[in-house]
Amino acid sequence: MEYGTERVVALVDMDCFYVQVEQRINPELKNKPCVVAQYKTWKGGGIIAVSYEARAHGVTKNMWADDAKKLCPDLQVARVRESHGKADLTPYREASVEVIEVMSRFAVIERASIDEAYMDLTASVKQRLRNMEDQQIEPHLLTATFIQGYPQATTSQEETEHAALDKDALRSQGLGQWLASLPPTTQTDSAELQLAVGAIIVEEMRAAVEQCTGFQCSAGISHNKVLSKLVCGLNKPNRQTVLPLSSVTQLFSSLPISKIRNLGGKLGASITETLEVENIGELTKFTQGHLAQHFGLKHGQWLYDLCRGVDFEPVKPRHLPKSIGCSKNFQGKTSLATKEQVQHWLQQLALELEERLIKDREMNGRVAKLLTVGVKQAGETTPSSFSRCCALARYEANKISTDSFAIIKSLNSAGNHQQAWSPPLTLLHLSASKFSDAPTASSGGIGTFFSSEVISSQKLSSFSPSAGLARQPTPKRPGMIESFFQNASKKRKEDHVELSEEGENELKDSGEEEKSCSESNASTSSSLQGGISSFFQKKQVPTSATTTADGSSVVTGQAVDSSQSHEHVITQSDKKTYVHTSDSLCGVPEHSSLPEAALSFSTEDYLTCDRCGQAVLAWEMPEHTDYHFAQDLQNSFSSPLPSPSSSNQIPANRSKTHAGPRSKTSPASCSRTLSSGPLRPQAKKPKTVGTVVTLDSFFKKS
DNA sequence: ACGGTTATAACT
């Protein structure tokens, strides 16, 4: 087998996905020049997706809807829903899940973005080839397939003939020519034969996606991710393209380096510049050593293979995002210049994040442990000029937003007691990551609480994994996910009916479509090893045997998360519950944010700080006052000052102060990093870290 | 002031 042809890899990309989602919601928009835009007030909103009819008029992404209307007066403009004062992409994410689910019946897939997925078809292809005996591969199985580099004209007369053909005739001619050049299907190790079979599978998959979701897509089929991504775009929309390795030389001889995935930015530009080459194929002139010299060992190796059409990046079996986040820009005049504004928008973002995290927990059985807050300050050019993180212990908007505020407030050069915020913020970003498995229903009383209370309170009645979980002594996650998918199909069916009623000419189609969809599922999935459940089986974890405190002693929803995050819940005497969490130690004095305490302490325990207006536990007021003292002291240091010898003076045993609770907290917890501060070179540390360490040290009873 | 909102991976 030739080097670099070991796998069959495909990339499937939805055609103008957001537009298709809007067209399915509102069938009036179908087959019309149409865009999706977000926000309205400024020039009709910014366009984020464009139908092919609209592209024909010159409408593009990033155009203002008002400008696009000038190019195309009949343009239909669908608007992104807004909630919490910001664009809400939920309908597109949900549509993406539908698509991913259908594709997962055919192969293990890697979700590359909301509208793209890679798949490694090698195993399926080999299986299919074995079952083919010596059947020919017939062109009618590849009616939407282009073969890159075909038809090949060997004479000038053929060239003239080809020029006269329309696009599909040319496609058909090229396909026929290529198929005729393949060995018999008994030769199962032929790289090009394997691509042909891969293309058949992708034809079937794309048909299933359209039948089951109504969405069309395009695909590239080749031996690796870079090549399949590259050719996916060559025959859009609603078509797929095969790239045999033998066609790479010609294709690469005139392909600008910037067209290759990962070379569209600075690296690509520096290659063009330093080597004085335009096209990716020209890189074959250089030795691997030469390439490594200029661009590093890793890039050197990668480029050396890549310019020959070879890439070994694996398709990663993953269809869930690794982080869930939201952000909003506040540009120019709208930049956030008061503390209140910052708090308000953090709250809005936290509300969206909370909703999405809770849904994610229900649907995917996992919980995020890390919260990252990013901001951009006026005048900054980088996408996010600053980011800090802390533990994420509970899915609660109030806590998320107050913690977020706590870890960015040191940025406010106006000082914490001022109303103003400066420099003004032009971007706020919240993101949750570091997922781990959520406890299952079998983990005792808490689990019961989890499934009955949390789910019902979140209005997720259409997705009810709890039903299946409750009666199973050993609940299985696949059951949970499959039940979600069943529900998703059900939902789709309803959508379909709805669409059919609204669209005049579709009434009789819908029933048939559903039927053929399920038929297609049955026939295909049976021929595939494992299917989706086997994929999920791998991710299944043994349920933990730990039995936590029984639900009755737990008063608030917090107990659920406490058990997950290994926090210590210390119940004691007086009707009060003291809860020690790691996240309250997240780079800020413990008493600076106390949402969990607010659930446990009674209001009489609080005093109002006359410096900041914050509610502070009475017995912590002395330390709180010290905190303001420290803050003032810090503010008196002009700025990037690497807090005077602070690190060195922090006792090495500083982290031991909280050795008990902390040692059990998530490794992601900030406290770890802070205590490692002294080990790191001083000068490189950003000022804020120094600040936090300095302030923190005020509270250590050494 | 006007490309906004997400997301992943590499680097340090």
Added chain:
DNA sequence: TAGTTATAA
């Protein structure tokens, strides 16, 4: 590790 930067859709 945490935080920044690059890249992409």
